[in-house]
Amino acid sequence: MAKVDSPVGHSQSTGAPYGRGLYCNRTLNMRSIKVIGYDMDYTLVHYNVEHWERRAYQHVREKLAARGWPVQDLDFEPEFVARGLIIDIDHGNMLKVNRFGYVKTAYHGTVAMDYDVLRSTYGRTIVDLSETRYRFLNTLFALSEACMFAQLVDRFDRGELPEDVKSLRELYDSVRASIDATHMEGELKAEIVSQPERYVDLDPDTVLTLLDQHHAGKKLALITNSEWSYTSSMMSYTFDRFLPDGVGWRDLFDLVIVAARKPSFFENRDPVLAVVDSQRGLLEPHVGPLVSHGAYFGGNAALVEQHFNATGDEILYLGDHIYGDVHVSKNVLRWRTGLILRELEDELAAVHESLAEQAQIAELMRQKERLEYEYYQLRVELQRHKRNYGPVPERTVSSLNSKMSSIRDSLKVLDDEIAPLAKAANRVHNRRWGLLMRAGNDKSQLARQIERYADIYTSRVSNFSFATPFVYLRSPRGSLPHDPVASRK
Numbered sequence: 440m441a442k443v444d445s446p447v448g449h450s451q452s453t454g455a456p457y458g459r460g461l462y463c464n465r466t467l468n469m470r471s472i473k474v475i476g477y478d479m480d481y482t483l484v485h486y487n488v489e490h491w492e493r494r495a496y497q498h499v500r501e502k503l504a505a506r507g508w509p510v511q512d513l514d515f516e517p518e519f520v521a522r523g524l525i526i527d528i529d530h531g532n533m534l535k536v537n538r539f540g541y542v543k544t545a546y547h548g549t550v551a552m553d554y555d556v557l558r559s560t561y562g563r564t565i566v567d568l569s570e571t572r573y574r575f576l577n578t579l580f581a582l583s584e585a586c587m588f589a590q591l592v593d594r595f596d597r598g599e600l601p602e603d604v605k606s607l608r609e610l611y612d613s614v615r616a617s618i619d620a621t622h623m624e625g626e627l628k629a630e631i632v633s634q635p636e637r638y639v640d641l642d643p644d645t646v647l648t649l650l651d652q653h654h655a656g657k658k659l660a661l662i663t664n665s666e667w668s669y670t671s672s673m674m675s676y677t678f679d680r681f682l683p684d685g686v687g688w689r690d691l692f693d694l695v696i697v698a699a700r701k702p703s704f705f706e707n708r709d710p711v712l713a714v715v716d717s718q719r720g721l722l723e724p725h726v727g728p729l730v731s732h733g734a735y736f737g738g739n740a741a742l743v744e745q746h747f748n749a750t751g752d753e754i755l756y757l758g759d760h761i762y763g764d765v766h767v768s769k770n771v772l773r774w775r776t777g778l779i780l781r782e783l784e785d786e787l788a789a790v791h792e793s794l795a796e797q798a799q800i801a802e803l804m805r806q807k808e809r810l811e812y813e814y815y816q817l818r819v820e821l822q823r824h825k826r827n828y829g830p831v832p833e834r835t836v837s838s839l840n841s842k843m844s845s846i847r848d849s850l851k852v853l854d855d856e857i858a859p860l861a862k863a864a865n866r867v868h869n870r871r872w873g874l875l876m877r878a879g880n881d882k883s884q885l886a887r888q889i890e891r892y893a894d895i896y897t898s899r900v901s902n903f904s905f906a907t908p909f910v911y912l913r914s915p916r917g918s919l920p921h922d923p924v925a926s927r928k
């Protein structure tokens with residue numbers, strides 16, 4: 440990716456690699472931010488998604504196999520699923536939905552739903568994420584579960600699952616329970632800790648970014664749902680090697696909060712314990728204000744605001760979980776929010792590679808619109824002619840008919856040219872689902888969630904190093920359908 444991007448979206452350019460900008464939905468002046476809170480998993484610590492999710496998937500498979508389910512031959516298929524898709528549990532479908540809630544692409548199990556079935560199933564449906572039948576894939580951790588569910592829907596339909604699995608809801612709940620157990624039992628995390636080089640994707644510039652922020656006077660806080668021992672291991676592995684001698688990861692953070700139970704952390708007043716022995720992770724009840732450079736277990740966002748004497752718009756929280764990190768902190772506390780979306784790098788590379796095809800489609804569509812316009816004019820002229828009203832006709836009925844016939848032929852030629860290009864465009868980035876942020880010409884539901892709840896979004900934390908801790912991030916002027924189009928011919 441040699442092309443250079445603006446590090447701050449589209450308005451300025453100072454040399455970040457392409458796809459590594461900070462993209463801004465709501466203007467954010469970093470100088471007015473006093474506190475930067477960080478999530479850990481997939482935010483400060485990035486995992487190799489395929490390795491991690493395949494391993495999580497294998498754990499789920501073992502649990503289901505132990506219950507006699509026929510799953511031994513199944514394997515994790517990363518292309519089946521993507522963050523931002525929606526599972527319709529009751530129908531066993533995976534959906535790509537646009538910003539208005541309309542279903543644009545659907546798979547039943549692992550099989551693409553054809554257009555007529557999609558229309559009859561979802562033609563009158565507006566997907567409302569608050570309904571329990573839907574599960575929005577908020578994080579990369581959801582991919583293994585979504586893949587397993589899709590594959591097992593195929594087997595459920597064929598009657599291959601045990602008889603006690605009576606509905607797709609029960610099937611989903613079993614998969615879900617298995618993945619929850621995998622995360623809870625700690626076996627998977629123990630494997631990650633014992634082999635971090637296999638699962639963790641190091642980025643030395645993350646440390647530089649945090650040092651920049653720290654020395655620019657920002658207070659940094661780590662707020663993670665992971666437990667102490669796992670957090671401590673991962674942060675040491677990821678950070679300590681890149682820090683100067685005698686400095687450890689704990690020195691970067693004014694507060695460390697583990698087992699935070701987000702999103703409850705942002706909504707409730709859960710009690711806090713202090714980590715009193717960082718080697719053994721021993722806990723004690725904690726009363727009173729938090730202490731600088733302390734490590735805590737649980738607690739709540741009000742304690743953080745109180746500790747830093749900061750209000751919502753002085754705190755920026757960065758995380759990768761669309762609901763647990765940015766939706767709730769924005770809704771409940773009005774914290775400034777940033778979403779970490781690593782897939783954006785591949786998505787933008789795919790967008791860049793397909794620019795020529797996009798331009799070709801746009802040009803053909805312009806030609807089509809011009810011909811259609813001409814056709815409609817002829818059609819209304821013919822109607823007036825036949826019904827004998829309106830202006831005196833300039834052309835005969837037969838000349839109008841023949842001209843319309845010739846335009847229909849041209850449109851057919853154009854459509855034949857556009858169709859394969861449009862089909863290919865819908866497979867850019869992911870051959871099943873296309874671009875994550877778009878649904879056809881429109882924004883996807885993922886893009887909608889991000890613009891609603893994330894003030895900024897970016898592929899990784901270290902992108903802040905290009906923009907510096909002093910940057911004034913300005914949102915671009917949004918386009919509206921009535922804006923003049925300069926390039927329209």
Ligand SMILES: [Mg+2]
Nearest residue numbers: 478480481759
């Ligand atoms: Mg996370």
